Amino acid sequence: PDLDRRRIADRREQRLQLLLVGRGVDLREIGLERCGAGAKQFGDLYASFMDEAAIERAGAAPLKPYFAKIDAATDKQKLQTLFSTVGYASPVEVGQLPDPADPKRYAVAAGQGSLGMGGRDYYLEQGAKYDTFRTAYRAYVEKMLTLSGVADASARADRIVALETAMAKVQWSPVQSRDLQAMLKPMDAAGRKALAPDFDWPLLLSTAGYAQFPVVYMTNSTALTELGKIFAATPVSTWQDWMKFRLASASAGALPKAFDQATFDFYGKTLADQPEQRARWKRGIALVNGTMGEAVGEVYVKRHYPPESEAKMGELIANLRAAYKERITANSWMDGATKTQALAKLAAFDPRIGHPVKYIDYSSLNVVRGDPVGNAMRAGEFQHQLDLSRLGKPVDRTLWGMTPQTVNAYYDPLNNQITFPAAILQPPYFDPKADAAVNYGAIGAIIGHEMGHGFDDQGSQFSATGKFENWWTPAARTAFTQRTAALSKQFDAYEPIPGVRVKGALTLGENIGDLGGVETAYAAYQKYQAEHGKAPVIGGLTGDQRFFLAYAQAWQAKLREGAARARLLTDPHSPPFYRVNGIVRNVDAWYTAFGVKPGDALYLAPGDRVHIW
Structure with missing residues (x-):
């Protein structure tokens, strides 16, 4: 049996090692000169993730510069600046999309943020199974704080779980979030302030790069109101602890084995019933694919798409x-x-088949060999800056929402496009x-x-x-x-x-x-x-x-x-x-x-x- 898998299905078994690595093989051994301009970045990303000895030596130190920024957010204004900074957790999220009122141009939307355990039901459902999940989650939060060098981890974990539970109670359910009439509510500055006055919307939007948009789609509207109240009522220190935990949790694969194992034990074993973690080399492939997906896709199309x-x-x-x-x-x-x-x-x-007419240029993505945590943060910022560079121009209908090597397909209602990546063929x-x-x-x-x-x-x-x-x-x-x-x-x-x-x-x-x-x-x-x-x-x-x-x-x-x-x-x-x-x-x-x-x-x-x- 595949003990390292949560789901066994032919459609998910297409392996990218054909493109990047074989088990235990250095990337150079498969001919990186054939991989195009991204070859060195492929290699540095993968090598940084695979150098477990260096990761162990570094300990929790890679988190320190990011924790320092969190520690410097000593008031609610500074916190909100971090909320809109790539790589940091936030109770609200902002992003761009084709404008539902005029899909040829871009618009901005704001909505509820994510929770550490996943869906809100994990916090709210009753029964022994969910009690077990919540107990294990609280222990996981404490362990990650302890490993990260945060003092008084037990009390801080209690406050973090209480905060997320409060947010879960006011968030919209997945069913509610499918109601487009309720979700797509355009509001001007006065409307945003009236809806959720506890958030500084000008600050949140300007920090994210969206100050020029007078109207914003306020999705999950009532949730934003209540999340604002929670934001105002919760001490700055608790928000700082929450952001540190979420950052450590998101970075666990690039941190020492104790972080990585704790994260797998909770998300893999406890929540998903997965007995064994996937081999690190497989996760390294997934990392490269997730970070530079279209560069990998370009190679895939050249080699495997008739x-x-x-x-x-x-x-x-x-x-x-x-x-x-x-x-x-x-x-x-x-x-x-x-x-x-x-x-x-x-x-x-x-209809769009196979691959995009042009691929994302990753040449400006700064991949530093030996800095896997920083690589992840810089990759997120790279994508955000790429998105921002498209603002002020007509919506680019040549962009793809999936990579060519993805075994899937999708429909985009705002562009009325159906897309079938090469790998599903x-x-x-x-x-x-x-x-x-x-x-x-x-x-x-x-x-x-x-x-x-x-x-x-x-x-x-x-x-x-x-x-x-x-x-x-x-x-x-x-x-x-x-x-x-x-x-x-x-x-x-x-x-x-x-x-x-x-x-x-x-x-x-x-x-x-x-x-x-x-x-x-x-x-x-x-x-x-x-x-x-x-x-x-x-x-x-x-x-x-x-x-x-x-x-x-x-x-x-x-x-x-x-x-x-x-x-x-x-x-x-x-x-x-x-x-x-x-x-x-x-x-x-x-x-x-x-x-x-x-x-x-x-x-x-x-x-x-x-x-x-």
Whole structure:
């Protein structure tokens, strides 16, 4: 068994050692001259992380310059300056995005910050399991403070956990944060001050580089009000302790083994049920990939991305778009006016395949061999400065939100783009030489899924140009909501872990994407057969059976209970098992393909099956 994994799944097993290192091998031995301009940075990042002897000798000293800045924040104004400085924890966060009111330009948003234990439910849920988590977390906080050389660690840990618990109580839940009407609230300076007067918004925004924006989207609005009250009521010293702990925790992998082991023991063993930590060389690869992802991606594309994959993928996308058009046109519950807008949005989809047209230039990223903590801080600042450099210019639609070597895909509602990185164009998702049934059932359903996000409960609130605006008639929206509510209710009934159910409202958007993706991919596959002839029986399986099996195999995975619990609390995706069985039981063609009858475990009466797109 993979004892160092939280989740076992083919889609996550694509290894970057093909690009960077083999086990225990110096980077130079795989020919860094072929890795382009980032070769030395690759090597220095990796070597700094892998030099455990040097890390042990340094002890907690690498934290000292950052702790000194925290110690110097002796009042609430200075604290807020650090809150908006890259690398330091904050109860509120600010960042940029395409403006929902005009996606051609950038805007700024403010919202609630993160918590050390992860989702708010870890602090709030009742039961012995969560009591165990909270007890272990408090011990972890104390240990990290002790290792960092902070005096009176026990009392400080109590105050830190109490602070985070107070913040958790007022934060919005993941379900609340999916409500775009509530989240996207633009406010001017007067509105921000009225909403959360305990924060110095001009200071927070100017420190982050956003002083020039008169209007800011205040997401999690009521949470910001309450977090401001907590900020005002909490002593400066407690905020300093909290920031030190969060920094030490985030830096643990670059610190001596005692830090690293304590962090794994809590987040890996206790929360995720992971028996063993991943080998350090594997984590080193992940570090390089996470820090210089597009530089790694450029190498990946040169070595592992055949041009024929892009051409075949383009053909599949065109076929799925045509099938979606037919299904929207034939839709029985949507009126003509809304259909016209939906078809315009579908036609405006901008598909991107493989890799960006230009890669991020990392030449100005200062990687210092022997300074892994500093490298992480500088990498964060590099990305922030890169983001700031784009302000004042039209939104760059060539930017990618994933690297080419990422085995995934995504839809961006503000740009109306669907993106398929190079790494997903391989088995079990895609093979240009594979049986059509398999490609349509796997990558076809994923293409349909991403298209479906343009018409899910969130994506449907953005127009063809990416603007956040209503293009639905009231009758069409009501009919849509009735169907999505039925799907949400189905998923609410699933209980992967005793006492922990799937949250239908949290996973609704992904479930809509999955259902629409499968049904549209199947329709496209039927059209393919009409043009190319009926699929043969292969291995005793019909084409339709292979289609659904390919869909199931694409999501085949096994999660440890702790990792599954974390996903159920915070992840908008349903567990893989229910992404398959919870979806296909709504698809009429699946019943025909496998002869599913009343009394079978997954059988749903025709009237109980949900069909949206």
